[in-house]
Amino acid sequence: MSDLVDEAEEFDAQVAAYRPVLLKLALVQLQDRAAAEDAVQETLLAALSGRKSFRREASIKTWLISIMKYKILDIIRSKKRHQFAASKFDDIDYDISAFDGLFDGTGCWRDMKDPWTDPESVTERAAFFKVLEACLTRLPEKTSRAFMMREWLEIEANEIQQLLNITPGHLRILLYRARMQLRLCMDMNWRRG
Amino acid sequence: MNTAPKITCRDTTWLVSESQDRPLTESESRALEQHIAECPLCSKASVQFQVLFRQLRTYFDREASNGDPS
Numbered sequence A: 001m002s003d004l005v006d007e008a009e010e011f012d013a014q015v016a017a018y019r020p021v022l023l024k025l026a027l028v029q030l031q032d033r034a035a036a037e038d039a040v041q042e043t044l045l046a047a048l049s050g051r052k053s054f055r056r057e058a059s060i061k062t063w064l065i066s067i068m069k070y071k072i073l074d075i076i077r078s079k080k081r082h083q084f085a086a087s088k089f090d091d092i093d094y095d096i097s098a099f100d101g102l103f104d105g106t107g108c109w110r111d112m113k114d115p116w117t118d119p120e121s122v123t124e125r126a127a128f129f130k131v132l133e134a135c136l137t138r139l140p141e142k143t144s145r146a147f148m149m150r151e152w153l154e155i156e157a158n159e160i161q162q163l164l165n166i167t168p169g170h171l172r173i174l175l176y177r178a179r180m181q182l183r184l185c186m187d188m189n190w191r192r193g
Numbered sequence B: 001m002n003t004a005p006k007i008t009c010r011d012t013t014w015l016v017s018e019s020q021d022r023p024l025t026e027s028e029s030r031a032l033e034q035h036i037a038e039c040p041l042c043s044k045a046s047v048q049f050q051v052l053f054r055q056l057r058t059y060f061d062r063e064a065s066n067g068d069p070s
């Protein structure tokens, strides 16, 4: 068997291995198993037939996630989305007292460790992303859904409010919570060697 | 004339978050800059937020923004 065939097979296997990760991402956004499966399937097929457009320096996972982004956006913005909109955002609390402990009575930080810096090498970046992923998965589902709409799908705040049927104030809180929680999580778990 | 309204560390975290979703007003930006310049805790926190935001951008692959020379 030629090296070329080996390489293609290995690529296919690697792509397929990311199926569960993609499915999880799609489910959070679409709230519908069949629709999520479809989006993932289309993404995998697009990836397998587009192997040549894969840039070596990007990770396969990042590449797959960026392909799926447009599939998800299409579905979310299409008329079909009514059937996926079941998730309710009025049954969660928009309380931010979880962060009270970080500040003293005058609103001043109680404590702040030295800042971490950007990962510098390829290995360091991989390690950083691993921690970042773990922190992202710890976000509560609805917080995550709103945050990923903003950060991954790059939808403007106005449109997110409409899509999720929430007020500007509530979206502001969800995004704030996500960022505060991520910073805290990275601060506790990411330290350069 | 350049004194911005005083804000707390907790206020700065709101502004830092919101700056990702909308342009801050002039007085918000001034208040934020001034507070960070005077507060060592917030200057550390804001570096952490900037690293976080930058790495999220890279992670979600906004194609051309991946400017790592290595």
Ligand SMILES: [Zn+2]
Binding pocket: A108, A109, B008, B009, B010, B012, B035, B039, B041, B042, B043
């Ligand atoms: Zn401060």
